[in-house]
């Protein structure tokens with residue numbers, strides 16, 4: 001039997017969290033409290049279901065033909081997978097033993113000495129930068145962005161490929177100056193393959209309500225095509241490769 005970890009859910013044919021067709025493990029537990037969280041039910045680290053790494057891997061390898069034919073692999077997302085570092089490392093290690101491409105999706109709120117052993121088995125990091133401004137980041141997520149930005153620099157030093165993900169929220173993350181500052185920061189890194197702009201939508205609201213919580217962004221409109229266009233023009237001005245979702 002392998003190491004056990006708590007998992008929120010599994011997706012067998014994911015196409016947006018990394019290249020190709022991907023098996024996605026959404027782990028349980030998150031240290032952030034994003035106001036727009038679309039997976040509110042992942043926060044509780046005692047929730048979800050316990051999985052054994054070996055059992056999980058025997059399920060994952062069944063999908064290897066689809067991964068190979070599409071250039072896909074395994075993505076471990078959350079919540080935040082780095083909250084269960086031993087489980088994450090073991091899962092990625094076993095994936096690499098099976099020649100499966102590996103990606104992790106993280107907010108980067110993790111100490112370098114905790115994530116470093118995991119990075120030895122990570123081919124791609126999907127790094128969510130929620131806001132470039134320190135105080136605005138704290139207001140949006142409940143924590144400061146120092147660890148996230150520190151991790152971004154560390155990944156650049158280690159030359160590990162990164163896709164940055166940026167949720168565009170009207171009135172919160174769409175200010176021109178903030179996007180320009182984010183672009184300047186991104187251009188100090190030399191491992192960024194692209195930036196995914198994720199337009200904010202309120203589809204996660206029902207989960208908050210189902211769990212009996214008040215949704216903090218009730219008054220915030222979804223990001224429009226125009227909002228996305230404006231933001232993408234700024235990224236392009238800085239020569240940054242963007243992808244729209």
Ligand code: SF4
Nearest residue numbers: 030032033034037079
């Ligand atoms: S990092 Fe992701 S899972 Fe965690 S609170 Fe933010 S949006 Fe939700």
